[in-house]
Amino acid sequence: MAALELLAQRGQEGVTLRDITDRVGANVAAVSYHFGSLKALCESAIEYALERYLDEQIQELGFLDTTSTLQEVAAAFARPMTRALAAGGEELAVMRTVARVGIDPPEGWQRLTGKFDRSRRDALRVLTANLPGVDEEELIFRTRCAAGMLNWLALAPIGTELAAMSVEEIGRQLIPVVAGAFHGYPQPASGQAQDPHQ
Protein backbone atom coordinates (compact mmCIF):
# COMPACT_ATOMS: atom_id res chain seq x y z
CA MET A 1 0.00 0.00 0.00
CA ALA A 2 2.90 2.36 0.62
CA ALA A 3 5.73 1.27 -1.65
CA LEU A 4 3.73 1.96 -4.78
CA GLU A 5 3.94 5.74 -4.57
CA LEU A 6 7.57 5.21 -5.44
CA LEU A 7 6.34 3.97 -8.80
CA ALA A 8 3.52 6.44 -9.28
CA GLN A 9 6.07 9.22 -9.15
CA ARG A 10 8.31 7.73 -11.79
CA GLY A 11 5.58 8.53 -14.31
CA GLN A 12 1.82 8.39 -13.92
CA GLU A 13 1.40 6.63 -17.24
CA GLY A 14 4.69 4.80 -17.11
CA VAL A 15 3.87 2.52 -14.22
CA THR A 16 2.84 -1.04 -14.98
CA LEU A 17 1.02 -3.63 -12.97
CA ARG A 18 3.93 -6.02 -12.87
CA ASP A 19 6.33 -3.25 -11.86
CA ILE A 20 4.37 -2.78 -8.68
CA THR A 21 3.76 -6.42 -7.86
CA ASP A 22 7.39 -7.35 -8.47
CA ARG A 23 8.55 -4.57 -6.17
CA VAL A 24 6.34 -5.51 -3.25
CA GLY A 25 6.66 -9.23 -3.90
CA ALA A 26 2.96 -9.70 -4.55
CA ASN A 27 0.95 -11.19 -7.35
CA VAL A 28 -0.85 -9.37 -10.11
CA ALA A 29 -4.14 -10.82 -8.90
CA ALA A 30 -3.73 -9.06 -5.56
CA VAL A 31 -4.13 -5.68 -7.24
CA SER A 32 -7.32 -6.68 -8.97
CA TYR A 33 -8.60 -8.17 -5.76
CA HIS A 34 -7.89 -5.16 -3.55
CA PHE A 35 -8.37 -2.26 -5.94
CA GLY A 36 -10.22 -3.66 -8.92
CA SER A 37 -7.82 -2.26 -11.49
CA LEU A 38 -4.47 -0.60 -11.91
CA LYS A 39 -6.19 2.69 -12.59
CA ALA A 40 -8.10 2.46 -9.34
CA LEU A 41 -4.89 1.70 -7.50
CA CYS A 42 -3.20 4.76 -9.01
CA GLU A 43 -6.17 6.96 -8.20
CA SER A 44 -6.15 5.66 -4.67
CA ALA A 45 -2.44 6.39 -4.33
CA ILE A 46 -2.85 9.85 -5.84
CA GLU A 47 -5.77 10.65 -3.58
CA TYR A 48 -3.78 9.52 -0.57
CA ALA A 49 -0.84 11.70 -1.60
CA LEU A 50 -2.99 14.73 -2.32
CA GLU A 51 -4.86 14.49 0.97
CA ARG A 52 -1.66 14.06 2.90
CA TYR A 53 -0.04 17.04 1.23
CA LEU A 54 -3.04 19.35 1.45
CA ASP A 55 -3.62 18.53 5.10
CA GLU A 56 -0.03 19.41 5.84
CA GLN A 57 -0.18 22.58 3.78
CA ILE A 58 -3.40 23.78 5.38
CA GLN A 59 -2.02 23.10 8.82
CA GLU A 60 1.13 25.10 8.10
CA LEU A 61 -0.84 28.04 6.78
CA GLY A 62 -3.15 27.77 9.79
CA PHE A 63 -0.31 28.72 12.10
CA LEU A 64 -0.13 32.13 10.44
CA ASP A 65 -2.23 35.19 11.03
CA THR A 66 -2.42 38.70 9.68
CA THR A 67 0.64 39.76 11.69
CA SER A 68 2.90 37.14 10.09
CA THR A 69 5.76 38.46 8.03
CA LEU A 70 6.18 37.67 4.37
CA GLN A 71 9.12 35.43 5.21
CA GLU A 72 6.98 33.47 7.61
CA VAL A 73 4.32 33.09 4.96
CA ALA A 74 6.88 31.88 2.47
CA ALA A 75 8.39 29.50 5.02
CA ALA A 76 5.01 28.02 5.87
CA PHE A 77 4.10 27.79 2.21
CA ALA A 78 7.31 25.98 1.34
CA ARG A 79 7.68 23.87 4.47
CA PRO A 80 5.86 20.73 3.28
CA MET A 81 8.20 20.64 0.32
CA THR A 82 11.40 21.47 2.17
CA ARG A 83 10.58 18.91 4.81
CA ALA A 84 9.86 16.27 2.19
CA LEU A 85 13.06 17.05 0.33
CA ALA A 86 15.08 16.72 3.50
CA ALA A 87 13.24 13.60 4.62
CA GLY A 88 13.27 11.76 1.30
CA GLY A 89 11.71 8.34 1.05
CA GLU A 90 7.96 8.04 1.07
CA GLU A 91 7.43 11.65 2.12
CA LEU A 92 9.28 12.87 -0.96
CA ALA A 93 7.46 10.35 -3.11
CA VAL A 94 4.19 11.81 -1.89
CA MET A 95 5.27 15.31 -2.91
CA ARG A 96 6.47 14.08 -6.29
CA THR A 97 3.18 12.38 -6.90
CA VAL A 98 1.37 15.59 -6.03
CA ALA A 99 3.59 17.52 -8.38
CA ARG A 100 2.97 15.05 -11.18
CA VAL A 101 -0.74 15.43 -10.67
CA GLY A 102 -0.28 19.16 -11.21
CA ILE A 103 1.10 18.44 -14.66
CA ASP A 104 -0.89 15.39 -15.73
CA PRO A 105 -4.09 15.52 -13.70
CA PRO A 106 -5.99 12.23 -13.59
CA GLU A 107 -9.58 12.16 -14.74
CA GLY A 108 -11.53 12.18 -11.49
CA TRP A 109 -9.33 14.45 -9.42
CA GLN A 110 -12.08 17.02 -8.92
CA ARG A 111 -13.11 15.20 -5.77
CA LEU A 112 -10.37 17.00 -3.88
CA THR A 113 -11.04 20.47 -5.22
CA GLY A 114 -12.52 21.50 -1.89
CA LYS A 115 -9.35 21.01 0.10
CA PHE A 116 -7.32 22.47 -2.69
CA ASP A 117 -9.40 25.62 -2.77
CA ARG A 118 -9.20 25.95 0.97
CA SER A 119 -5.41 25.72 0.83
CA ARG A 120 -5.31 28.43 -1.78
CA ARG A 121 -7.70 30.63 0.19
CA ASP A 122 -5.61 30.28 3.32
CA ALA A 123 -2.50 31.31 1.44
CA LEU A 124 -4.29 34.26 -0.07
CA ARG A 125 -5.56 35.44 3.27
CA VAL A 126 -2.11 35.74 4.82
CA LEU A 127 -0.64 37.22 1.66
CA THR A 128 -3.12 40.07 1.32
CA ALA A 129 -2.18 41.20 4.81
CA ASN A 130 1.45 41.51 3.75
CA LEU A 131 0.90 42.92 0.29
CA PRO A 132 -2.13 45.19 0.48
CA GLY A 133 -1.14 47.06 -2.65
CA VAL A 134 -1.33 44.05 -4.98
CA ASP A 135 -4.48 42.89 -6.74
CA GLU A 136 -5.99 39.69 -5.46
CA GLU A 137 -5.88 38.25 -8.95
CA GLU A 138 -2.16 38.86 -9.11
CA LEU A 139 -1.63 37.34 -5.69
CA ILE A 140 -3.39 34.21 -6.86
CA PHE A 141 -1.12 34.14 -9.86
CA ARG A 142 1.97 34.54 -7.68
CA THR A 143 0.80 31.82 -5.37
CA ARG A 144 0.44 29.47 -8.29
CA CYS A 145 3.85 30.47 -9.62
CA ALA A 146 5.43 29.80 -6.23
CA ALA A 147 3.63 26.48 -5.92
CA GLY A 148 4.81 25.56 -9.39
CA MET A 149 8.38 26.42 -8.46
CA LEU A 150 8.22 24.16 -5.43
CA ASN A 151 6.66 21.36 -7.44
CA TRP A 152 9.41 21.71 -9.98
CA LEU A 153 12.02 21.38 -7.27
CA ALA A 154 10.47 18.10 -6.23
CA LEU A 155 10.49 16.65 -9.71
CA ALA A 156 13.58 18.02 -11.42
CA PRO A 157 17.13 16.80 -10.85
CA ILE A 158 17.78 19.86 -8.68
CA GLY A 159 15.47 18.27 -6.16
CA THR A 160 17.82 15.35 -5.65
CA GLU A 161 20.63 17.82 -5.01
CA LEU A 162 18.54 19.62 -2.42
CA ALA A 163 17.63 16.29 -0.86
CA ALA A 164 21.18 16.02 0.43
CA MET A 165 20.76 19.16 2.55
CA SER A 166 19.11 19.65 5.89
CA VAL A 167 15.70 21.24 6.11
CA GLU A 168 17.25 24.41 7.54
CA GLU A 169 19.76 24.68 4.71
CA ILE A 170 17.08 24.19 2.09
CA GLY A 171 14.89 26.80 3.74
CA ARG A 172 17.75 29.29 3.97
CA GLN A 173 18.19 29.18 0.22
CA LEU A 174 14.59 28.67 -0.80
CA ILE A 175 12.52 30.92 1.44
CA PRO A 176 13.96 34.22 0.17
CA VAL A 177 13.19 33.12 -3.37
CA VAL A 178 9.61 32.16 -2.55
CA ALA A 179 9.12 35.36 -0.58
CA GLY A 180 10.60 37.33 -3.44
CA ALA A 181 8.18 35.72 -5.88
CA PHE A 182 5.30 36.60 -3.57
CA HIS A 183 6.51 40.14 -3.09
CA GLY A 184 7.32 40.75 -6.70
CA TYR A 185 9.71 43.26 -8.11
CA PRO A 186 7.71 45.92 -9.92
CA GLN A 187 8.32 46.84 -13.49
CA PRO A 188 9.59 50.36 -14.07
CA ALA A 189 6.31 52.06 -14.86
CA SER A 190 7.96 55.39 -15.59
CA GLY A 191 11.19 57.03 -14.62
CA GLN A 192 13.94 55.57 -12.53
CA ALA A 193 13.65 52.10 -11.10
CA GLN A 194 14.09 51.98 -7.38
CA ASP A 195 14.64 49.23 -4.90
CA PRO A 196 11.14 48.47 -3.61
CA HIS A 197 12.51 46.84 -0.49
CA GLN A 198 13.48 50.10 1.10
Place this chain on the structure above:
Amino acid sequence: MAALELLAQRGQEGVTLRDITDRVGANVAAVSYHFGSLKALCESAIEYALERYLDEQIQELGFLDTTSTLQEVAAAFARPMTRALAAGGEELAVMRTVARVGIDPPEGWQRLTGKFDRSRRDALRVLTANLPGVDEEELIFRTRCAAGMLNWLALAPIGTELAAMSVEEIGRQLIPVVAGAFHGYPQPASGQAQDPHQ
Protein backbone atom coordinates in the same frame (compact mmCIF):
# COMPACT_ATOMS: atom_id res chain seq x y z
CA MET B 1 8.79 15.99 -38.71
CA ALA B 2 6.99 18.84 -36.99
CA ALA B 3 3.66 17.50 -35.78
CA LEU B 4 5.28 14.94 -33.52
CA GLU B 5 6.46 17.40 -30.90
CA LEU B 6 2.79 17.72 -30.09
CA LEU B 7 2.96 14.13 -28.96
CA ALA B 8 6.34 14.21 -27.30
CA GLN B 9 4.98 16.82 -24.94
CA ARG B 10 1.99 14.78 -23.93
CA GLY B 11 4.35 12.45 -22.09
CA GLN B 12 7.84 11.37 -23.07
CA GLU B 13 7.14 7.77 -22.21
CA GLY B 14 3.47 7.92 -23.09
CA VAL B 15 3.90 8.43 -26.80
CA THR B 16 3.44 5.44 -29.08
CA LEU B 17 4.55 4.75 -32.59
CA ARG B 18 1.03 4.40 -33.91
CA ASP B 19 -0.05 7.63 -32.21
CA ILE B 20 2.43 9.54 -34.30
CA THR B 21 1.83 7.78 -37.57
CA ASP B 22 -1.93 8.05 -37.26
CA ARG B 23 -1.66 11.78 -36.58
CA VAL B 24 0.50 12.59 -39.54
CA GLY B 25 -1.22 10.03 -41.78
CA ALA B 26 1.93 8.01 -42.29
CA ASN B 27 2.84 4.38 -41.83
CA VAL B 28 4.75 2.79 -38.99
CA ALA B 29 7.42 1.73 -41.44
CA ALA B 30 8.17 5.35 -42.25
CA VAL B 31 9.47 5.94 -38.74
CA SER B 32 11.81 2.98 -38.87
CA TYR B 33 12.92 4.03 -42.32
CA HIS B 34 13.68 7.65 -41.45
CA PHE B 35 14.78 7.45 -37.82
CA GLY B 36 15.54 3.78 -37.17
CA SER B 37 13.43 3.56 -34.06
CA LEU B 38 10.85 5.39 -31.99
CA LYS B 39 13.49 6.23 -29.42
CA ALA B 40 15.68 7.82 -32.06
CA LEU B 41 12.73 9.83 -33.29
CA CYS B 42 12.01 11.09 -29.80
CA GLU B 43 15.64 11.96 -29.21
CA SER B 44 15.71 13.79 -32.49
CA ALA B 45 12.60 15.76 -31.57
CA ILE B 46 13.93 16.53 -28.11
CA GLU B 47 17.26 17.65 -29.48
CA TYR B 48 15.49 19.89 -31.98
CA ALA B 49 13.36 21.42 -29.23
CA LEU B 50 16.28 21.94 -26.88
CA GLU B 51 18.43 23.56 -29.52
CA ARG B 52 15.63 25.83 -30.61
CA TYR B 53 14.90 26.92 -27.06
CA LEU B 54 18.49 27.40 -25.99
CA ASP B 55 19.32 29.41 -29.10
CA GLU B 56 16.43 31.71 -28.36
CA GLN B 57 17.30 32.00 -24.69
CA ILE B 58 20.97 32.76 -25.40
CA GLN B 59 19.98 35.36 -27.94
CA GLU B 60 17.64 37.06 -25.50
CA LEU B 61 20.27 37.16 -22.78
CA GLY B 62 22.79 38.41 -25.31
CA PHE B 63 20.83 41.63 -25.71
CA LEU B 64 21.58 42.48 -22.09
CA ASP B 65 24.67 44.00 -20.57
CA THR B 66 25.83 44.99 -17.11
CA THR B 67 23.70 48.12 -17.19
CA SER B 68 20.45 46.20 -17.69
CA THR B 69 17.94 46.44 -14.89
CA LEU B 70 16.69 43.42 -13.00
CA GLN B 71 13.34 43.74 -14.71
CA GLU B 72 15.03 43.64 -18.08
CA VAL B 73 16.94 40.55 -17.05
CA ALA B 74 13.76 38.88 -15.88
CA ALA B 75 11.96 39.88 -19.05
CA ALA B 76 14.71 38.48 -21.25
CA PHE B 77 14.89 35.33 -19.16
CA ALA B 78 11.17 34.73 -19.40
CA ARG B 79 10.60 35.93 -22.95
CA PRO B 80 11.02 32.60 -24.76
CA MET B 81 8.36 31.16 -22.49
CA THR B 82 5.97 34.12 -22.60
CA ARG B 83 6.28 34.26 -26.35
CA ALA B 84 5.61 30.54 -26.67
CA LEU B 85 2.61 30.74 -24.36
CA ALA B 86 1.13 33.57 -26.38
CA ALA B 87 1.94 31.92 -29.70
CA GLY B 88 0.76 28.42 -28.83
CA GLY B 89 0.99 25.68 -31.42
CA GLU B 90 4.37 24.25 -32.28
CA GLU B 91 6.26 26.95 -30.42
CA LEU B 92 4.50 26.04 -27.18
CA ALA B 93 4.98 22.36 -27.89
CA VAL B 94 8.70 23.00 -28.15
CA MET B 95 8.74 24.68 -24.75
CA ARG B 96 6.68 21.90 -23.22
CA THR B 97 9.05 19.31 -24.59
CA VAL B 98 11.97 21.22 -23.10
CA ALA B 99 10.20 21.38 -19.77
CA ARG B 100 9.47 17.65 -19.85
CA VAL B 101 13.13 16.97 -20.49
CA GLY B 102 13.90 18.91 -17.32
CA ILE B 103 11.83 16.44 -15.35
CA ASP B 104 12.45 13.18 -17.20
CA PRO B 105 15.77 13.65 -18.94
CA PRO B 106 16.40 11.14 -21.73
CA GLU B 107 19.52 9.04 -21.60
CA GLY B 108 21.83 10.77 -24.03
CA TRP B 109 20.89 14.38 -23.38
CA GLN B 110 24.40 15.31 -22.27
CA ARG B 111 25.23 16.21 -25.84
CA LEU B 112 23.63 19.60 -25.36
CA THR B 113 25.22 20.42 -22.04
CA GLY B 114 27.46 22.96 -23.72
CA LYS B 115 24.70 25.23 -24.89
CA PHE B 116 22.85 24.72 -21.65
CA ASP B 117 25.86 25.80 -19.61
CA ARG B 118 26.37 28.80 -21.82
CA SER B 119 22.78 29.86 -21.29
CA ARG B 120 23.19 29.57 -17.56
CA ARG B 121 26.47 31.48 -17.63
CA ASP B 122 24.90 34.29 -19.61
CA ALA B 123 22.07 34.57 -17.11
CA LEU B 124 24.50 34.57 -14.22
CA ARG B 125 26.61 37.29 -15.78
CA VAL B 126 23.78 39.79 -16.04
CA LEU B 127 22.42 38.84 -12.63
CA THR B 128 25.64 39.40 -10.71
CA ALA B 129 25.72 42.95 -12.03
CA ASN B 130 22.30 43.60 -10.52
CA LEU B 131 22.73 41.69 -7.29
CA PRO B 132 26.35 42.14 -6.22
CA GLY B 133 25.55 41.24 -2.62
CA VAL B 134 24.35 37.72 -3.34
CA ASP B 135 26.59 34.68 -3.51
CA GLU B 136 27.10 33.23 -6.96
CA GLU B 137 25.95 29.86 -5.70
CA GLU B 138 22.70 31.36 -4.55
CA LEU B 139 22.22 33.18 -7.82
CA ILE B 140 22.60 29.88 -9.64
CA PHE B 141 20.00 28.43 -7.33
CA ARG B 142 17.62 31.30 -7.97
CA THR B 143 18.13 31.01 -11.71
CA ARG B 144 17.20 27.35 -11.55
CA CYS B 145 14.17 28.15 -9.42
CA ALA B 146 13.02 30.79 -11.88
CA ALA B 147 13.58 28.45 -14.81
CA GLY B 148 11.63 25.75 -13.01
CA MET B 149 8.78 28.15 -12.43
CA LEU B 150 8.64 29.02 -16.11
CA ASN B 151 8.80 25.36 -17.09
CA TRP B 152 5.97 24.66 -14.73
CA LEU B 153 3.87 27.35 -16.33
CA ALA B 154 4.36 25.65 -19.68
CA LEU B 155 3.28 22.25 -18.44
CA ALA B 156 0.63 22.86 -15.82
CA PRO B 157 -3.00 23.77 -16.52
CA ILE B 158 -2.22 27.37 -15.60
CA GLY B 159 -0.21 27.51 -18.80
CA THR B 160 -3.30 26.98 -20.90
CA GLU B 161 -4.96 29.85 -19.07
CA LEU B 162 -2.01 32.08 -19.79
CA ALA B 163 -2.06 30.98 -23.40
CA ALA B 164 -5.24 32.96 -23.89
CA MET B 165 -3.45 36.23 -23.08
CA SER B 166 -1.22 38.41 -25.15
CA VAL B 167 2.51 38.33 -24.67
CA GLU B 168 2.39 41.78 -23.02
CA GLU B 169 -0.28 40.70 -20.58
CA ILE B 170 1.64 37.59 -19.64
CA GLY B 171 4.80 39.57 -19.16
CA ARG B 172 3.06 42.18 -17.03
CA GLN B 173 2.02 39.50 -14.56
CA LEU B 174 5.00 37.23 -14.84
CA ILE B 175 8.05 39.48 -15.01
CA PRO B 176 7.65 40.97 -11.51
CA VAL B 177 7.44 37.46 -10.09
CA VAL B 178 10.55 36.28 -11.92
CA ALA B 179 12.41 39.43 -10.96
CA GLY B 180 11.27 39.00 -7.37
CA ALA B 181 12.57 35.44 -7.33
CA PHE B 182 15.91 36.66 -8.66
CA HIS B 183 16.07 39.52 -6.21
CA GLY B 184 14.94 37.50 -3.23
CA TYR B 185 13.37 38.79 -0.09
CA PRO B 186 15.79 38.45 2.78
CA GLN B 187 14.98 36.41 5.84
CA PRO B 188 14.73 38.31 9.12
CA ALA B 189 17.92 38.43 11.12
CA SER B 190 18.52 35.29 13.13
CA GLY B 191 17.83 35.42 16.84
CA GLN B 192 14.41 37.02 16.68
CA ALA B 193 12.73 33.62 17.01
CA GLN B 194 9.69 34.63 15.00
CA ASP B 195 9.27 31.19 13.52
CA PRO B 196 6.57 29.38 15.51
CA HIS B 197 7.79 26.01 14.28
CA GLN B 198 11.11 25.98 16.03
Place this chain on the structure above:
DNA sequence: AATTTACTCAAGCAGTCGCTTCAGTACATT
Protein backbone atom coordinates in the same frame (compact mmCIF):
# COMPACT_ATOMS: atom_id res chain seq x y z
C1' DA C 1 -14.88 -31.08 12.47
C1' DA C 2 -17.07 -28.28 9.06
C1' DT C 3 -17.70 -24.13 6.90
C1' DT C 4 -16.78 -19.49 5.68
C1' DT C 5 -13.78 -15.76 4.73
C1' DA C 6 -9.73 -13.61 2.91
C1' DC C 7 -6.33 -14.04 0.09
C1' DT C 8 -2.41 -16.06 -3.05
C1' DC C 9 -0.85 -18.44 -6.87
C1' DA C 10 0.31 -19.89 -11.71
C1' DA C 11 -1.64 -19.76 -16.03
C1' DG C 12 -3.58 -17.66 -19.72
C1' DC C 13 -6.69 -14.37 -22.28
C1' DA C 14 -7.17 -10.52 -25.81
C1' DG C 15 -5.10 -6.43 -27.00
C1' DT C 16 -1.24 -3.27 -27.86
C1' DC C 17 3.57 -2.36 -28.10
C1' DG C 18 7.95 -1.43 -31.17
C1' DC C 19 9.77 -3.17 -35.04
C1' DT C 20 10.64 -5.93 -39.35
C1' DT C 21 9.58 -7.78 -43.73
C1' DC C 22 8.60 -7.58 -48.40
C1' DA C 23 5.84 -6.62 -52.32
C1' DG C 24 4.37 -2.48 -54.58
C1' DT C 25 4.68 2.47 -56.35
C1' DA C 26 6.36 6.98 -57.92
C1' DC C 27 10.00 9.26 -60.02
C1' DA C 28 14.58 10.42 -61.68
C1' DT C 29 18.44 8.83 -64.28
C1' DT C 30 20.53 6.32 -67.93
Place this chain on the structure above:
DNA sequence: AATGTACTGAAGCGACTGCTTGAGTAAATT
Protein backbone atom coordinates in the same frame (compact mmCIF):
# COMPACT_ATOMS: atom_id res chain seq x y z
C1' DA D 1 12.42 1.15 -72.29
C1' DA D 2 15.33 -0.22 -68.50
C1' DT D 3 17.34 0.57 -64.21
C1' DG D 4 18.09 2.57 -59.72
C1' DT D 5 16.48 5.25 -55.81
C1' DA D 6 13.25 6.63 -52.31
C1' DC D 7 9.50 5.62 -50.06
C1' DT D 8 4.75 3.48 -48.75
C1' DG D 9 1.38 -0.20 -47.73
C1' DA D 10 -0.36 -4.22 -45.30
C1' DA D 11 0.81 -8.00 -42.65
C1' DG D 12 2.82 -10.11 -38.98
C1' DC D 13 6.47 -11.23 -35.30
C1' DG D 14 7.64 -11.73 -30.31
C1' DA D 15 7.25 -9.25 -26.16
C1' DC D 16 4.58 -6.96 -23.07
C1' DT D 17 0.20 -4.81 -21.33
C1' DG D 18 -4.04 -5.00 -17.90
C1' DC D 19 -6.93 -8.24 -16.28
C1' DT D 20 -9.43 -12.72 -15.33
C1' DT D 21 -9.85 -17.41 -14.01
C1' DG D 22 -10.05 -21.27 -11.08
C1' DA D 23 -7.62 -24.10 -8.01
C1' DG D 24 -5.25 -23.86 -3.66
C1' DT D 25 -4.17 -22.18 1.33
C1' DA D 26 -4.36 -20.36 5.93
C1' DA D 27 -6.92 -18.59 9.58
C1' DA D 28 -11.26 -17.39 11.75
C1' DT D 29 -15.98 -18.70 12.67
C1' DT D 30 -19.56 -21.93 13.52
